[in-house]
Every structure is written in C-alpha cells, then in structure tokens.
Amino acid sequence: MKRRSAAVALCPCLLSRVLAIGLAGLPALGLAASVKVEIVRDDAPRPRTLLAPAAAGVLRMTVEANDGSRQLRELRMPGGAMYEVAAGTPAPSGAMTGLLTPIFQLVNAGGLQMLGRAPATLNLSTLPAQPQCDTSRLAHWNNPPAPHAAAIAARNSADPRVIGDYFVRQNFAERAGFTNALVAFSGVRAQDMSGFILDPANGPMLHEFSRQVIAHQDWYEPLVSRLVLRLGAGKRLIWPAPPVVFAKAQQEAMRAAFVRKDGALVLGALLLAYPERQSRNEAITRQYYEISQQMAQLTGGEADWSTFATWASDLVGRSLAPSDLLVTASESMGSNGRYWFSLGNAQLASQLPLAYSEFIRAFAGGANRGLSFNAFWERVLRRYPGYGVAYVDGDARSKVDVRNAFKTYYDAMKLYDEEARLSQSFFGQLDVFRRGQLASTRGQYVHYGNFLAVLSEQRLAQPVLENAMCVGGVVNPAGAGGMAVNFHLPGLLGIGDRMLPTAIGLPIDTPYRIRLTQDYTLYDGSRVQMAGSVRTTLNGLASSARLPVDKSNPWFSGTLYWNELGERMGFIYHLFADFQRDPQIHADPRRVYGSRVVGDGLSPTIEYTLLP
DSSP states (O other): OOOOSSOOOSSSOOOOSOOBOOSSOOOOTTSOOEEEEEEEOSSOOEEEEEESOOBTTEEEEEEEOTTSOEEEEEEEOSTTEEEEEEOOOBOTTSOBEEEEEEEEEEETTTEEEEOOOOOEEEEGGGSOBOOOOOOGGGGTTSSOOOOOHHHHHHHHHOOHHHHHHHHTTSOTTSHHHHHHHHHHHTTSOHHHHHHHHHOGGGHHHHHHHHHHHHHOHHHHHHHHOEEEEEEETTEEEEOOOOSOOOOHHHHHHHHHHHHHHHSSOOTHHHHHHOOSHHHHHHHHHHHHHHHHHHHHHHHTSOOOHHHHHHHHHHHHHHHHSTTOHHHHHHHHTTOOHHHHHHHHHHHHTTTHHHHHHHHHHHHGGGTTTTSOHHHHHHHHHHHOTTSOOHHHHSOHHHHHHHHHHHHHHHHHHHHHHHHHHHHTSHHHHHOHHHHHHHHHHHHHHHHHHHHHHHHHHHHHHHHHHHHHTEETTEESGGGGGGGGOEEEEEOGGGOSEEEEETTTOOOSOOTTOOOOOSEEEOTTSOEEEHHHHHHHHHHHSOOOOSSOOOTTSGGGOOOSOTTSHHHHHHHHHHHHHHHTTOTTTTSOHHHHTTOOOOSOOOSOEEEEEOOO
16 A cells, blocks of 8 residues: 555545544543453453543543533543542532542553552642543443343344334434444344335334434444554553444345435445445445546536545545554544544535435436436435435535535536537537537536535534544644645556645646636526636635635645635635546546455454554
8 A cells, every 4th residue: 555644535524634632531520431341461361340541641531510510631640551530529619539540550571560559639620621622422432331131132033023123112312222223233134134124114213223323433333343452562452342243244235225225325324334444434435436437427527526535535544544654643642533534434425425326317328318407406305305414404505505516517417418419410520619618618517516515515524624633622723733634646647646735735727727717507597607606605714814815816725724614625626626627537546546445344443552
C-alpha cells in the first residue's frame, strides 16, 4: 500500500488526522462502570476486573456537581498506570471528591506488577475545566448491558417467527433493547434471512432498527467486535469475545436482501451486513464507484458527486487500516480517529446514494425518457420517507438543493441524448459547433449540480467534522489540524499519487476546468446565473473568515480552518471544477492504491496502541 501524508476524506466525511479525543471517556464519578478484560502477556492470560482504565497517563472524567451541572476535567497521572475510580462524596463546598486507586503498573522488564491499594483523595474542583467536544461515544466499551436470557433463547431457536415476535417487543432506542434485538436477530439463519428482511410484516421494525444501528455505532461495535489495547513490549489488554457473530452466509444473504429492500446498502444495513470497519468502508467505496460509472454513462462521462466520493471513501478506508501509522500515532495519544472516520462515512453513504440509485434505475439504458423531472422526483419522495434522508425528511435547504442538483443531472442527460442523436446523422456529425455547445452546457449543469449536492452533504457532515478535529478538547485550535488535511487523486497518466494540500488550495487551473458562464432554470421555474449563485452562496456560508475574500476565486481556495463550512466549501468547489473532466477521475482507487481489503471481515477487531 502506498504511503502518503496525513489526509482525510473530502466528501464524504471530511475528517482530520490530528485528533486527541480521550480514549477513556469515563462516565460521571459516582456511577462506577466496570469492564471485564483479560491481562495478556506472552505466556498465559490472567483474568482481572478493572474499573475505568485511563489511557496514556491522562485521566479524563465528567464531574457532576451537587447542582447537577457537569464539566469535563482532566488529571495527568504517571504514565502507564491503571486506576480504579471510586464513587466520590460531596465536599462542603459542593465540589466532588473522589478516590483514585492504582491497580496495575506497566513495567518494562517484569510485565504487569500489582501496586498497593492505598487510596489517594483529590478534590476535583481544583482540576481545570476543559473546552468540551463530544466524548460521550468514547466510553461505549465500559459496562455494555449483557443480553437478556430471552434474547439468547430467541437466537438459539433459529425460528424466524420466534425471533420476530421477540424483536418487535424491544425498544431499539434504549441500549438494553438494542442489545437484545441484535442478539436475537443474529439467530436468523442464512436460508431464512431474505424472507425475514423482505417480509412486509417485519418491514417497519427492521427499518427502525436499521436507523438506530446507524445512529449508534458506539452501541453496535462492542456487540460484534473484540477490543484490543496494545500497550507495548508485547503486552495487551483484550476484551472478551463479542456476544454477536454473523456467519459469512448470513452476511451475504443480508447484503442481497437489504439491497432488494432499500435499493442500496444504507443506514444500519451497512453495519449489519459488514460488521468490520474496513470491509464496510470498501463496500461503501464500491457502491460509490458503481454509481459513478453508471451516472457517467447517462451524463456523457462527467464526474458527479459520487465520483469524488469514491476517492474520498477509499482514503477513509486506507486511514482505517492498521498500517496507517499517522492515525495509529494520533490514537496512541488518546484520539478516536478511526471511529469518527467509520461513523461519518457510513452516515453520509446513507444519504445521496439513495437518490442516485433511483436516478439510475429510472433512466439507465435509455429508459423512461418521457418521464418528467418532477415525476421522477416524486418517485424519490414516495420511496424514501422515514429513512432520515435530509432531502426527503430533513430541512428545507437540503430539500431544495438536492432536488435542484438532480434536475441538473436530468437536464445534462437530455443534452447528452441530443448529442448522441446528432452524432448518428451525417449532417449532425458535421455540426461540430452545436455538439460543442451541448457538451459545454452539459458540463456546466453537472458542475452546478455537484456544488448543490456537496453543499447539502457538508452541512450533514458538520457535527462529525467538529468532533474529528477535536484536539485537547478544542476544535482545530488555531487551525493546526488544517495542515493535515489533503485530498488524493492518481497522478498524471494514472501513475503515482497526486496530493492536493487543502491549506494551499488550488490557485492554478487545470486544463479541464469547468467555468460557469450560463443561466439555469431551477425546478420551481426561477432562473439563476450559475456563477453568481455559487459566488453568493460560498461567500454567505458560516465562517470566521480571517480576511474578506471571494471564495469563488481559486486563489482563495486554501484554508487551515477545515472545520468551518464556509472555509472548506471553497476548496471543494474548485476541486470539482478542476477535476470533473480529468481523464483519471473515473479510475478505480482500489486498483490505483492497492487498497482492496484482504480477509472476510468475519471477526472484527478494533485495536488501539497506547503510549508506553
């Protein structure tokens, strides 16, 4: 696999490699959460129970005061020690006090050495409060609920009716109900899986469960994955085997059935059918690539949003690999980068691909050319209510932007059909000027549509981005994370790697740059000048701009503040303009970078390497 500089997916999931989110992610003191692990050396395992292990010598905790308020506090302890956090008692001043009891000390020569258990008392009110990012998802390996005996019995029955009856009685929005439902579902045999998923009686509950799975990857992963903490010098902490295991035949049956049900692998079906992060990410990349190839046939070879998403998703997949030492190094310092990469890519893959898949089903192979755009869009709206899709169930901006985006693809398809008709006649072949006009307009339409599509996507990506670029509790402090954000495409003639640093931007136009010079009729009948619309939109996006610059000018496309929508959208717009017609853009990145996943992904393992 080729090495590269620190880089992140551009779309979907623009995420940073410079991460420092606390791995421990402890719950509030007074709610002592235990986790059972194995202490593994090179000889034999010795079972122990630890309470709230602290990572890399830094203990981060949420402190709840008597008035109910909570603050994130941080205490630096001697590196490599594991501590027991005992319930605290309120001090007269109202601050919480707590007990920290050392349990194990890692020593270079002797492996694991038991320490004395004399408690040390500290007043947490003296610890400095830290600016908060969302660290709540980082404690999900602590004390997950055990499956109920009834859930295990339903699974062991392997009877779809018994499993369905138990499944429907669970509250998927609560972690215990979520756990029990997943355990029961794992009992559906491969030969029954398609019937179970496609049974109309199971449709509503499976749909709601799928939505909760994509919303709670933090609940899902401890149920299907083994956690390994690598501590150096051959020492590891290994969590027990997960309670849910899907056989290969079950996974394959799930994939086929969910695609038949939803038209694409989206929402929780992505996680259920691909429990392992890298395998799931490659499935997303493959889905984007197939959409991109089919869309190019409809729009005359133009690269659309899904084309750029293919390259971005492949980069996410390479970041998930243990061989990516940059991400491993950031996680050793307490970040949770691979979690955010995986979460963001799966969530965004459940949005726009549904509309793209519907577009391809409607028009591939020259079908339905008499279908109006508004009639097509009504098909989208009828098929995907309740999926949490922003352009169907979400805010008004997404509904307008994505609908207009697909109208540009529809109009570009019509123009390409006209070009094809001209090329089939003798006089049409001679009319080079007319065919050139059609091709130019077609490219502009797709480019404007790509801008509207990625704008909707990037609004959705904002919460994930902010957490992914959280360094020491601060989101991208002083723009430091921006230096690590790069986009990667194949080099000239498909050879080597072409790195595009976002901090520098794209000041020099490529020979393939699309320039917007025309007006466009939106779905509501209004007319816009595309270049003016882009300029107004870019310069009106939320941004703590350091200088009042025009983001539609490529000389101002670079930024260090990738966490801000108004800053990164300038780079994205110019990337799309420069490379929409690049000859290498339709290559398969898995071939270019040798990034196909090796293995079947049947036994997911999530590893963290901690500093010694």
